[in-house]
Amino acid sequence: MILASLDGGYIDNCTSIFEYMKDHCTLNIGTINAILKAYSCSDMFAKAKKLFESVKEMVSVSNGSAEVGSLEPDAFTYTSMLVSCASACQWECFEFVYKEMTLSGYKLELSRHSWLLVEASKSGKWHILEHAFDTTLESGEIPHSSLFMEMLCQAIIQQDFRRSTPLLNAMALACMEVSERQWTKSLKKKIRIASVSRNCRIY
Structure with missing residues (x-):
């Protein structure tokens, strides 16, 4: 009822x-x-x-x-x-x-609720996304494409290229297709947020 x-x-x-x-x-x-x-x-x-x-x-x-x-x-x-x-x-x-x-x-059902982890990452809880991502890989499953994108964007912003390269390779192996427009939009947004965060720390 x-x-x-x-x-x-x-x-x-x-x-x-x-x-x-x-x-x-x-x-x-x-x-x-x-x-x-x-x-x-x-x-x-x-x-x-x-x-x-x-x-x-x-x-x-x-x-x-x-x-x-x-x-x-x-x-x-x-x-x-x-x-x-x-x-x-x-x-x-x-x-x-x-x-x-x-x-x-x-575990979260990532096919339906991956957005929760992406939003958490955008709000400073990147380690939660990272845990879910790694746990999914360890169980032999392929993480949702939105998790790949968020992980890769965060790695690039943090200049963690040792992590970003394997992520790109994994996406290619999983045959994930992400348009140039999607990448550009996502990266620009992440860079803008990171810039605001740095400025806040300075002041």
Whole structure:
């Protein structure tokens, strides 16, 4: 019902249904995930964070209770929280949630959510992108093309040519096609951001 209300654009109904369920039903992670998605799609970061933290707290003090164990966060829980953090530009919280996600053995579905890592990198969290990129390679998979582009642009800006050359070779081997216009647009944007960042440090 929460997801149906969300699909129909009735955000207030999502919250009302969830509050009713809290009073009359035993919550499970599916319900939590549904309302987290509603919060993340509606710029309700504060509510999403509060719910996420309360769920973790309940699980940590449950002492293995089967009822509370059904609230154990899963990949969807972490992903929804990452979307909420990114939408609110809460990058410190984003990093914390990403670390928890990886420590819990979950990975982002990069075919759908690579944009989260690219935005994190643009906001100063390049090491998160680098970790996801390297982890994907280690698992024998090919990272999304947007991750390749962001990694390569960052390497060029940082003048890390020992890293940029293998990245270019890997893109060629993976038969990735990126237009000259895409490269130019991406590099110009990265150089402009890097220049502003340097000027801020000077002053």
